[in-house]
Amino acid sequence: MAHPRISVEQPLWRALGGFRVLALVYAFAKYVYHSEQYAHPAGAWAYMIALTLWTLLTLPRMTSAARCTRPFLIADLCVALAGILLTPVVDTHARVVGGATTLPSFWAAGPVLAFAIKGGWRWAAAASAIVGVSNIVERGRIAAGNVHSIVLLFFVSTGIGYVMEVARSSEWALSRALQIEAATRERERLARDIHDSVLQVLAMVQRRGNEVGGEAAELGRMAGEQEVALRALVAGEAGRGGGKNAGRGGGKNAGRGGGKNAARDDARVPVQRTPLAQDVERETGPVDLSSLMRPYAGAKVTVAAPAEPVLLPPHAARELAAAVAAALDNVTRHAGPDACAWILVEDEPQEVRVSVRDDGPGIRKGRLADAEREGRLGVSQSIRGRLRDLGGTAELTSVPGQGTEVELRVPRSALKGRGGAEACRTTR
Template sequence: MPKRERVMRMSVELPLWRALAGYRVLTMLYAIGLCATAYDRFTRPWVAVAYYAVLAVWTLATLPKVSGAASCTRRFLAADLAIALAGILLTPLADNHQRIASGGPTLPSIWTAGAVLAFAVKGGWRWAAIASTAVAAANLIERGHPARDTVHNVILVWVASIAIGYVVEVARASERTLARALEIEAATRERERLARDIHDSVLQVLAMVKRRGAALGGEAAELGRLAGEQEVALRTLVSGGLVPVSRVSEDLAEGAVVRAVEEPDDDGPLDLRALLAPYAGARVSLAEPGAPVPLSPDAAREVAAAVGAALDNVRAHAGEGARAWILVEDEPDEIVVTVRDDGPGIPEGRLAQAEGEGRLGVALSIRGRLRDLGGGAEILSVPGQGTEVELKVPKGAVRARGKKAER
C-alpha cells in the first residue's frame, strides 16, 4: 500500500514558552537573592519575606501554565500580573524611603518583565501594551515621582514587550502560511498519485470501452459514448478537482441533459468555473483561467444557465455529432464566456424569424439573462462554419431587482 504523506506541524511558539518558563524561575531566584543581600536595610523585612514566599510558590506552581498558549489562560495572566503589581506597590511598605529614592529595586525586581512577556507571547503586542502600561503606572506610584531611571526602565519594558508581541504575531501568521503551503503540497502529491493510479486502470478501461463500442456499433456504440463522457469527466476531476457535481443524468430519448450541482448557500461570490465545469464532456471542451472567476451568486448562475441554453441550441440544431467549445476569459472589467460549435451555422435572418414566430429561446434564455445583469450577448454565425455566442457580464453584476430570468 502506498504511503500517504502527512504534514508535520512545528510550533514556532514552543521555544518562546520554554524560555519564558526558565526566565520566571531565574528572575524569582534573583529577586530573592537581592532581598537576602539587603535584608538588614528593610524597615519591615517580614513583609518582604512573606511576599517572596508567595512569589516562589506561585512561580513554581504555575510552570505548567506557561508551557503553551492553551494552558496560559486569561485568568492566569490577570492573577500573574496582579502579583507583580502587588509586589511593586508593597515595596514602600517593606523597604526604607531613602533606598527607594536612590533607585533601589522593587520587591519583584525584573520578575515583573516575565508577567508582561507572558501577555506578549499569548496575545501579541496589544496585550503586551496593556500589561506594560499597568506596570509603568505601578512603578510611578511606588517611586512617587517620575525619576529618570524609573522612566528609563518603564520605556524599556514597554518597547521590548510590544516588539516581542509583534514578532509573535508575525511568527504565527508565517506558521499558518507555511502549514497551509505544506498541506497544499501534500494534497497535490496525493492527487498526482491518485491520477497516476486512475490513469493506469479506470481511464484506460473507459477509453478501451469507448473504442470497442464505436467499432461494434448499435447499442455498444451508445455504451462507448457514455464511457467516453465519463472518461472526460474523470480526467477533469483528477486534474483540477473543480467539478462539484452531485448528479449528472441524461435523458437519452430526448437528448436533454439534466445536471444538479451542489452550490454554496451563502451570499459570497461563486467561482464561475465550478458552475461551467459540469458542461464539459466528450463533445464539449472547456477552456478556463487557472485562477477562480468570482461572480455574485445570481450572476454566476445566470451566466451558467445562458451557457446551458446555448449548448441546448447546439444539440437541437447542430446535430448529435456536433462539437462545442466553451472559453472563459477574465478581463479587467468584465467576464467573457464564448460558446462555439462546428455545426452548419444559422441562416441569415433565421433568429429574427424565430422571434416573430414566438420562439424566444435565444431572446430570453440567452440575451434576456445577460441584459438583466447589465451585460450583453452577441451571436455570430456563418452558414457552414458554425455559430459563436459571446456572453459579456460586468464584474460585480447582480441580477436586476424584480426580474427573475426565465428558466
C-alpha cells in the same frame, strides 16, 4: 503524508519559565544581601517566600498558551504589582527615593512578557503600562531611572508581542500551505489511478464497441463521452468550462471525431499489472525490483537487470513498476505495435535507476504539454508524479525519428530516510 506541527510559540513559553526562575533567584539574592537595610524585613520576607512558592507552583502553567489562561495572567500580574507597591511599605523612604530595586525586581517583567506571548503587542502594551504606573507610584515621582526601565520594558514587550502575531500568521499560512500540498498530492494520486485504470478501460470499451457495431457502438459512444468528461475533470478544467464542453460538444465529439482520436491514442489494451506487482502490496519487507521488471519481457520488450536482487521498500518497488508499466503503455499507444522497447535496471550505491527506451518515431515538441491540457496524464502523473512522490526524478528524452527514453532515478537516501514516500523535485 502527515506533517509535524511547527510551533514557534512553544520554545518562548519554555524560555519564559526559565526566565521567571532566574529572575526569582536574582530578586531573592538581592533582597537577602540588603535585608538588614529594610525598615520592616519581616513583611519583605513574607512576600519573598510567597513569590517563591507562587513561581515554583505555577511553573507548569508556563508550558503552553492553553495552560497560561487570561485569569492566570491577571493573577500573575497582580503578584508583581503587589510586590512593587509593597516595597515603599517595608523599605526605608531614603532607599526608595534613592532608586533601590523593588521586591520583585526583574521578576515583574515576566508577567508582561507572558501577556506579550499570549495576546500580542496590544496585551503587552497594556501590561507594561500598568507595571510602569505602579513603578512611578512606588517611587512617588517620575525619575530618570524608572523612566528608562519603563520605556525599555514597553518596547521589548510590545516588540515580542508583535513578533508573536507575525509568527502565528506565518505558522497558520504554512499549515494551510501544507494542507493544500497534501490535498494536491492526493488529487494527483487519484488522477494517476484513474488514468491507469478507468480511462484506459473506457477507451478500450469505445474502440471495441466501434469495431462490433450495433448496440455495442452506442455503448462505445457513451464510453467515449464519459472518457472525455472524466479527462476534463482530472485535468481540473471542469469548473472552468471544460466539463461543460465535455458534456455537450465534447461528448458529441467523443462519439464522432473525438472518439476516433481517443481510440487512436488510448484504446489499445493497457499493460496489465503482473501477479508479482499485485502481491507486493501485501509485502512488508524489501522487494526485489528486478522480479517486478522481468514479467514485462516479451517478443518486443527486452529486460536487463542485475543478477543480484535490487531490494527496495514495497511502496517504492510498486510505484517504480507502475511507472515502467505506464511508459511501456505509452510505447504501445504512440510508437505502434511493432515498436521494440528495452528496460534497463541499474543498482548503484547512491541511487536506483530504471530506463525505458523504444525505437519509435519519438515525441514531437509540445506534445506532452498538449496531452496534459487534454487530461492525458500518463507522463505528468503516472510517471513523473510517481517519481516525485518517491523523492526521485523522471527525465524524458525524445528525438524525432530516433525513439524515446524515460529515465527513472530514485536516490537511496530518499528510500532509507523517508521510506520512499516523500516529495522531492521533479525534472520536467
